Amino acid sequence: MADLIIRQAEEKDVPAIEEIEKQCFTVPWSYESLHKDIVENGLAFYVVAQTDGRVCGYVGIWKILDEGHITNVAVAPEFRRKHIGRAMLQALIDVTSQEGIEKYTLEVRASNQAAIRLYEGLGFKAEGIRPGYYEDNGEDAVIMWR
Ligand SMILES: CC(C)(COP(=O)(O)OP(=O)(O)OC[C@H]1O[C@@H](n2cnc3c(N)ncnc32)[C@H](O)[C@@H]1OP(=O)(O)O)[C@@H](O)C(=O)NCCC(=O)NCCS
Structure with missing residues (x-):
């Protein structure tokens, strides 16, 4: 995907993330939970994938000392099997390992x-x-x- 952008999630992404969350999980996180984690939780870090201006996937992690606890991984159904999930996770690991995260779970x-x-x-x-x-x-x- 030539125009795939992987970047840190921002507050403006929360509605798109909520929509993907609903499409992907039987017990989705609420808008409020996602907003709180992405915007207010200093230990959390979220990455989104964007193509043609549309957020098509996201991953999140909680950084606890040298451990990274991956909280969510989701790609909207029509964007699966294009290596977007892998690219987001690799980016998450690259960035957080620079910050001292050594183990991921x-x-x-x-x-x-x-x-x-x-x-x-x-x-x-x-x-x-x-x-x-x-x-x-x-x-x-x-x-x-x-
Ligand atoms: C799991 C999920 C995130 C994968 O995202 P994705 O972008 O489609 O995955 P990728 O294209 O990056 O796949 C990377 C590799 O994972 C494996 N894989 C991904 N989807 C697969 C599938 N449906 N069947 C078998 N292997 C699969 C393959 O090894 C693939 O490599 P390949 O395509 O070269 O064979 C996506 O299916 C999803 O959002 N599912 C619903 C939510 C979910 O279950 N999240 C995980 C909760 S723990």
């Missing part, structure tokens, strides 16, 4: 093979399970670390 639904493969491709490894972690369907979470 996230939780993913055990059935979410698309996401698990994306993370494995970036060097994440499954290191544990939280049984029944997801309240909507009782699914296990796989804990991954890089």
Whole structure:
């Protein structure tokens, strides 16, 4: 994608991020939660992907000492399989590793093979399970670390 821009998320991006969040997750974060995290949380860092002026994906992280806890990774359905998810995560890791983050972790639904493969491709490894972690369907979470 020639015109793909990866940049830090800003307050003006919150409505587009909320829309993608709703399209991607059965239990989406509310506008208020996203706004608070992106605009007010000094430990959080969010990146968006933009093409033709439209935000088409985002990723977020909480920086806790030398650990990065990845909170959200989402690409709007019509923009998937174009390496946008990978490019956003790589940018997130590049920037935060310069700030001293050495280890990265996230939780993913055990059935979410698309996401698990994306993370494995970036060097994440499954290191544990939280049984029944997801309240909507009782699914296990796989804990991954890089
Ligand atoms: C998971 C998600 C973020 C992937 O975003 P994406 O931009 O489509 O992924 P990319 O194009 O960067 O894929 C990178 C690699 O991940 C793997 N991958 C991505 N989607 C895949 C799929 N549907 N099936 C199998 N492998 C997949 C592949 O190895 C791919 O590399 P390849 O295309 O060269 O084979 C996207 O599917 C999404 O938003 N899903 C809904 C929200 C979600 O589940 N988020 C993760 C929560 S933990």
